[in-house]
Amino acid sequence: LAKTTQPISMDSYEGQEVNITCSHNNIATNDYITWYQQFPSQGPRFIIQGYKTKVTNEVASLFIPADRKSSTLSLPRVSLSDTAVYYCLVGDKRDNYGQNFVFGPGTRLSVLP
């Protein structure tokens, strides 16, 4: 089971691009990388998932280098409402027992005006 390491916290200002990097040195061949966002007193919300190279959707981009030992979540032009905890998870999409969803401490992003 791959362990992930992320910065505990980050500060940014409105309108800036924020990049949060996650290290997962022991990632396995079948593992995917998934990022979730969580606001206080709410369940986590799926942001983006990828396996290699770059994935982009309407809210974020995910950059994964060739060795896949790290990944970077990129949030373009953050706003105050992006203040949340961001979790990086690594696991096998085919896992049937939920063991892929082991949450690390996450990164607490604070967006300042």
Added chain:
Amino acid sequence: GAVVSQHPSRVICKSGTSVKIECRSLDFQATTMFWYRQFPKQSLMLMATSNEGSKATYEQGVEKDKFLINHASLTLSTLTVTSAHPEDSSFYICSARLAGENNEQFFGPGTRLTVL
């Protein structure tokens, strides 16, 4: 995306009582549901995995007799906190997973349990 609901969203109870929390997948069938617990300023901790029609699998350190899980249908799983104590006060979150290759998890909104 698929929607998962939890009921109740908040519950306050006296010490020694039992509390049942429901987790429903509203627009899809979930063969597997997961229960997490989250204490303030901490991350989510997986408590148990619930498979429809079979006994739940509990994580190490989670008492199965205290946290009763029932997954009676493909859209409903329940977590009952028996004989609750103040230390059980926490945010309980469930998630449900679609079966198959692309088995993304969808999380419920959580239930805030306060035991007095």
